[in-house]
Amino acid sequence: MFVLVNLKTYPCDPVAVAEAVRDVNESTDARVAVAPQAAHLERVAETGAETWAQHVDPIDYGSNTGHTLAESVAEAGAVGTLINHSEQRLKLADVDGAVEAAERAGLETVVCANNPAQIGAAAALGPDAVAVEPPELIGTGTPVSQADPDIVEDAVEAAQAVDADVSVLCGAGISTGDDVVAAGDLGSEGVLLASGVAKADDPTAALEDLVAPL
Template identity: 75%
Template sequence: MFVLVNLKAYPCDPVAVAEAAADVAAETDTTIAVAPQAADLAAVAETGATTYAQDVSPVEHGSHTGSTLAERAAANGATGTLLNHSECRRKLADIDAGLDAAERADLDTVVCANNPEQIAAAAALGPDAVAVEPPELIGTGTPVSQADPDIVEDAVAAAEAVDPSVDVYCGAGISTGDDLEAAGDLGATGVLLASGVAKADDPRAALEDLVAPLA
């Protein structure tokens, strides 16, 4: 089971979260990736934690002020990236270009989508993984695996029908080991979460609880 912790722009200590993630991952033989702000990629990568960019821009080298160049994310320690998170939506053509940028930089890719139909469209672009995240559940603490388990199963089926090699992750409201276990039971091979760890008083304890079913 793959765990991706998106720190968004929350007022947490990205290095402390990454250190906790690296420790818990080593203790449980689980892959726990951390996606910090772009400015914190190098510091997070230096902890030894698997490091993802929150986004890379659909551009090459050139006049692109304000963009996050995939090659620079990789140079600062990122090994993967999110694309098309509900808080950073892109048109389909830009998602495709973002995947091309990530491929140039040898970054693994997770494309987020709202529903099974969008999951199918995203899977057709050839990412490493897709993540189903109904936006109305993000940050609520109510996991999609409980609120709408059919959407997870349907997303898994949709991706399988398009490209069986694309992994499907479950996001929105994930925070506990029960949530992770439920996501796996529905066919997901990973989870995407944010506030459950980034806003936790003790991120290490939150991560330990999350991956307890995998111990």
């Protein structure tokens, strides 16, 4: 299982969470990574944790102000990027452009979407993975694998129908190891986490609990 911890713009210490991610990644079979803000990428990558960007723009080198260039986040140490997170929804053409930009820079790509139909659409754009996150469950603490197990299975089916090479992750409300196991049982190859780890008093312990049943 792939466990990606999205730090959003939480008031957490990105380096401390990254160190927890690095340590837990080394001590388990799960692959654990962390996605800090762009301004924190360098110091997070320096911890040795697998580092992801939260977003890249559908642009190339050139006259773009305030944008996130895929090459720059790669150079800062990111090896992958989220695209089209529900808090950063992009135009269809720009999801396509962002996937292309990320691949050009050698970044692994996870395109987020709200439901199985959009997951199929996202898979058609050729990312490495897609992630289904029902917006109404984000931040609720109710895991998608429990609140809406059909949506995960339907997302897996929708992605497979379009491109069998695209992995499916799921997110929203995942906070325990049982949630992660349940997500895997529904066909998900990974999970997106956020507050459960980023806001934990002890991120290492929180992550260890999450991966323990794997």
